[in-house]
Amino acid sequence: MTPDYLPFHPSPKKPDYTPPPGAVDAHCHVFGPAAVFPFAPERKYTPCDAPKEQLFALRDHLGLSRNVIVQATCHGRDNAALVDALEASEGLARGVAIVGEDVSETDLKAMHAAGVRGVRFNFVKRLVDATPHEVFERIAAKVAALGWHIVVYFESQDLDEVAPLVRRLPGIVVVDHMGRPDVAQGVEGAGFAAFxxxxxxxxxxxxxxSCPERLTLAGPPYDDVVPFAARLVDRFPDRVLWGTDWPHPNMKSHMPDDGALVDVIPRIAPTEALQRKLLIDNPMRLYWPEEGA
Structure with missing residues (x-):
């Protein structure tokens, strides 16, 4: 099966920045391997295989301690690869699934036992077909009983369309990738001000x-994106998360070096206190609350 985007970096650098012990990569993926976990027929893209073994090896290489694995649209509602990775993680990974409104309570409880703690709603039009907001509300009501949160993925121009739904959803809602701001407008632009x-x-x-490599116009070292992330960390230190987005699906301009992405962390969270909130306190509170972080 031939992937239709660049493969992930084969040998990322060892980061110059050393993350604190316990740091969490709060947004990454596992894909396949397709021979074991086939991709969804309705997918909009075909990824390269990116199995759990490589994800966990990367975690260790980067000096990170835990992962939050997010189900991507290429696997659709079949969360088997995600659950397999969670069960193999020995408690060091949590998951965010994609489910339909027909998901059963039994299936939800089984995913919870494996480590799933949220569901993802995708509004990026080039990746998914439109779904009525009422469907998302019914799903949210089902998962609220388990204490799960909602992850939403949308582009900045769609904020006004998505915001009313977000306000109606129960509990915590996490926005992926800074709401995909238009970097060309600058950090003082109207779009980011609205966000x-x-x-x-x-x-x-x-x-x-997360995802400076996805948002940048200038390319590495992502000087044009750093001010957006830094502003969010400064303004909302108790509500920010960070992740690699490995293996970076749909990247066609360049494939980032994950070690270089880790080196962005002290540029967006310049103090040890902010780094601890971003990398440890916040993700632990959301995904491992039982450990009392």
Missing amino acids: LRFMEENQDVWVKV
Whole structure:
């Protein structure tokens, strides 16, 4: 099966920045291997195999301690690869699944036992077909009983369309990749200002300050994206998460070096206190609350 985007970096550098012990990569994926966990027929892209063994090896190489593995659209609602990775992680990974409104209570409880703690709603039009917001609300009501949160993925121009739904969802809602701001507008632009207001007005909304490689116009070392992430960390230190997004699906301009992505962390969270909140306190509170972090 031939992938239709660049393969992940084969030998990322050892980061210059040393993450604190216990640091969490709060957004990454496992894909396949396709021979064992086939990709969804309705997928919009075909990834390369990126199995759990390589993810966990990368975690250790980067000096990280835990993973939050997010189900991607290429596997659709078949969460088998995700659950397999969680069960192999020895408690060092949690998951975010994709489910339909017909998901059973039995299936949800089984995923919870494996380590799933949230569901993802995708609104990026080039990746998924449109779904009525009422469907998402019914799913959210089902998973709320387990204490799960919701992850939402949308692009900045769609904030006004998605925001009313987010306000109706129960519990914590996590926005992927800074709401995909238009970097060309600059950090003081109207689009990002609207997102900051959205965060201010909705105290249960968190945000991942991830994916500079996906948002950049200038390329590495992502100087044009760093101010956006730094602003969010400064304004909302208790509601930010960070992740690699490995293996970086749909990247066609360049494939980032994951070690270099880790080196961005002290540029967006310049103090040890902010780094601890971003990498340990916040993800542990959301995904491993039983450990009392």
